[in-house]
Amino acid sequence: MKRWLVIAILLLLMLAAWFSSRQPAINSSPTWDQQVYIWQRVWTPQHGDALVASHDLFSNLRVLGLQVHPQEGMRKIAVNTRLLKQDGRPLWLVVRLDGQLQQLDEATIYPQLQQLLQQWQTAGLQVVGVEIDHDAATARLPAYQHFLQQLRQQLPSSLQLGITALPTWLSSPALSGVLQQVDSSVLQLHAVLSPEQGLFDGQQALGWVGQYARISGKPFRVALPTYGMGLIGFDAQGAQVESESTQHVAGNLQELSVAPQQIADFLQQLIPLSPKHLRGIIWFRLPLASDRRAWSMETLRAVITQQPLTVNWQVEFLPQPQQNGLYDLNIQNNGPVDAPLPREVHIQAEGCLAADAVGNYQLATSSQQPRFVRIRSEQLRAGQSRPLGWLRCQQITPGGTDVIP
Numbered sequence: 001m002k003r004w005l006v007i008a009i010l011l012l013l014m015l016a017a018w019f020s021s022r023q024p025a026i027n028s029s030p031t032w033d034q035q036v037y038i039w040q041r042v043w044t045p046q047h048g049d050a051l052v053a054s055h056d057l058f059s060n061l062r063v064l065g066l067q068v069h070p071q072e073g074m075r076k077i078a079v080n081t082r083l084l085k086q087d088g089r090p091l092w093l094v095v096r097l098d099g100q101l102q103q104l105d106e107a108t109i110y111p112q113l114q115q116l117l118q119q120w121q122t123a124g125l126q127v128v129g130v131e132i133d134h135d136a137a138t139a140r141l142p143a144y145q146h147f148l149q150q151l152r153q154q155l156p157s158s159l160q161l162g163i164t165a166l167p168t169w170l171s172s173p174a175l176s177g178v179l180q181q182v183d184s185s186v187l188q189l190h191a192v193l194s195p196e197q198g199l200f201d202g203q204q205a206l207g208w209v210g211q212y213a214r215i216s217g218k219p220f221r222v223a224l225p226t227y228g229m230g231l232i233g234f235d236a237q238g239a240q241v242e243s244e245s246t247q248h249v250a251g252n253l254q255e256l257s258v259a260p261q262q263i264a265d266f267l268q269q270l271i272p273l274s275p276k277h278l279r280g281i282i283w284f285r286l287p288l289a290s291d292r293r294a295w296s297m298e299t300l301r302a303v304i305t306q307q308p309l310t311v312n313w314q315v316e317f318l319p320q321p322q323q324n325g326l327y328d329l330n331i332q333n334n335g336p337v338d339a340p341l342p343r344e345v346h347i348q349a350e351g352c353l354a355a356d357a358v359g360n361y362q363l364a365t366s367s368q369q370p371r372f373v374r375i376r377s378e379q380l381r382a383g384q385s386r387p388l389g390w391l392r393c394q395q396i397t398p399g400g401t402d403v404i405p
Contacts, residue, residue, distance in 0.1 A: 030271065033280035034304055035060040035221070037094070041067075043080045046288040051087045053297045054286065057304060062092040062131060062282060065116055068105075069098045074112060081123035090128040092162065093117060099135030104147045110154055117159075129160035131186070136166075141174035148181035164188050164223065167208040170215065179216055186282055187212050190225035190258070200225055200258045202266040206273070213275035221280045224266075226300055228257030228293040228379070257379065260295060260303050260337050267303075295338055296381040302336045311335040313342055313403040316385065317396055325351075326392045329372075331403070332385035339405070341380055345372040345388060348400025355391035363389065 036058045038047070063084070067075045084091060095113055097104060113130070120127050132151070136144045152161050160183040167187070169175045179185060189205040209222060267281075283304075287294045295303075302309060312335035318328040329347075333339060341360055347370040355370045357363040360378055365371040370391050380386060 030274050030278075032278065033059045035062060035280060035282045036286050037223070037282060037284045038063045038079075039285040040064075040288065040291075041075075041077055043078065043083075044288070044290070046290060047080060047286075048083050050286050050288055050297065051083060055087070055089070057301060058089070058283075059280075060090045060092060060128070061087070061286075062094050064096060065093045065120070066113060067096040067098075068101065068109060070100050070102070074108065076112075076116060081120065081125060085124045088126070090126050091120070092129045092131045092160075093120060093127055094131045094133055097132060097134040099137070104134075104143070106147060106150060110151065113151075114154065127159065129162055129183070130155060131162040131164065133164045135164075138168055138172045138174075141169060141172055141178055145174065145178045145181060148178065152181055160184065162186065165212070165220075167192055167204075167212075170208065170211045175215060179218060182218070184219045184221070184279070185216065186221050186223050188223045190223065190284065191229075195256065198258075199227075199229070199256050200262060200266075202262060202269070205266060206269055209270065209275050209278070210273070213277055216277050219277055219279045221282050222278070223282045223284050224263055225258045226263075226283050226287065226295040227285060227291075228255060255377070257293070260299050261309050264303050264306070264309055267306075292379070296383075298336055298382040299338045307336055309337040311337060311339040311405065313405070315345060315347070315388065315401045315403065323392075325353075325394055326390065327396070328390050329388040330385045331380075331388045333380045333382055336382055338379055338381045341374055341378050341386065342403045342405050343374050344404040346402040346404070347371070347391065348397035348402075349391065349393035349395060350397065351394025353392045355389065355393075357389035359387045361388055 034057055036054065038061055040047070041064070061084070063079055065077050065079060067077065069075070093113075093116065095109075097109070117127065117130070130151075132148065134144060148161070148163065155161060161181070162184045163178070163182050164186045165175070165179075165188065167189070169178075187209065189208065190200050193199075193201060193204075205222075212220065283300065285291075285294060287297045287300060299309075301307075311333065314332045314334050316330040316332055318330065320326040320328065329345075331341065331345060344364075345361070349370065352368050352370065355363055357372050360374055360376045361372040362375050363370065364373040370389075372388055378386070
């Protein structure tokens with residue numbers, strides 16, 4: 001009897017294992033690696049803090065080292081090689097060739113690239129590849145293919161060669177020839193639309209990844225945004241772009257941003273598709289404490305680790321010493337994700353004599369029923385706070401504060 005019971009249990013276990021193997025692994029994430037771009041042209045001590053904080057998140061660093069622009073000419077970025085050597089992660093040297101260049105000056109670019117590569121290696125950096133970032137017009141892809149072919153011959157065989165690719169190239173028969181010259185590529189999914197369409201469109205991006213996976217016979221990754229930008233004087237004639245730093249240019253400023261939930265939703269749809277040859281995600285760009293338009297490191301970590309992106313707003317009441325009933329108010333983001341300041345904050349209190357708003361808010365009602373309304377939007381990073389205003393009341397109603405996102 002016991003023998004038959006053991007056999008029955010074994011059969012049930014085998015059946016359960018077989019049934020489990022037949023179910024689609026929709027909730028399991030592919031083994032995609034996570035990398036990050038370091039794109040700042042000026043290095044600061046904040047880079048050291050960001051490298052330490054991100055060490056467990058990213059396997060490789062893609063570092064902007066050389067830029068060629070039609071007006072500025074060739075510019076080497078003064079990266080902090082000491083910090084990168086101390087960090088120890090494998091590096092990609094990224095060369096940015098502006099898409100407005102009429103032609104690629106091979107006789108100048110190749111030697112400069114070789115010299116910079118040697119400098120990095122002499123400094124003890126673990127350079128594993130060179131990435132060319134060139135937003136070439138689709139009609140110029142055959143010339144770009146020739147440039148890459150010649151570059152491949154000049155680079156050491158131990159180094160990988162990669163490029164960034166644009167969705168606009170997907171319709172070109174020349175794309176396959178370009179991809180044949182490199183070991184891998186990065187499909188850029190952000191800042192490829194007209195400004196009125198925003199920085200990122202998840203549904204379009206899914207379609208582009210699917211198309212690219214069918215064309216590319218080699219490993220590729222996708223570049224996803226973690227930032228916003230400002231457009232100054234945006235009109236039919238174009239606009240100036242304001243990114244990490246303020247340009248102090250007069251004109252109307254329009255802010256574009258990508259919400260963390262947008263990217264999290266995109267990844268949740270991409271995971272079960274598991275496109276062929278897709279190897280990972282490269283995030284643009286490494287968050288710095290002073291980079292006000294980039295996500296915080298906490299938010300980026302929450303998206304990568306698939307944490308719930310819930311916002312937890314709290315109003316701080318700070319009583320002023322020897323000022324009976326006078327409170328300064330702060331709005332604080334206690335959640336794991338950056339978010340725009342809430343639209344309104346309602347305070348229930350008794351015996352209010354006066355109140356006023358400061359900063360991004362104005363007082364919309366009388367002091368008896370203080371209601372603070374946002375007049376200027378601002379992204380507030382996780383863990384940060386902003387002044388809201390002040391009030392003088394006899395008593396603040398416990399649990400009577402209402403924050404409207």
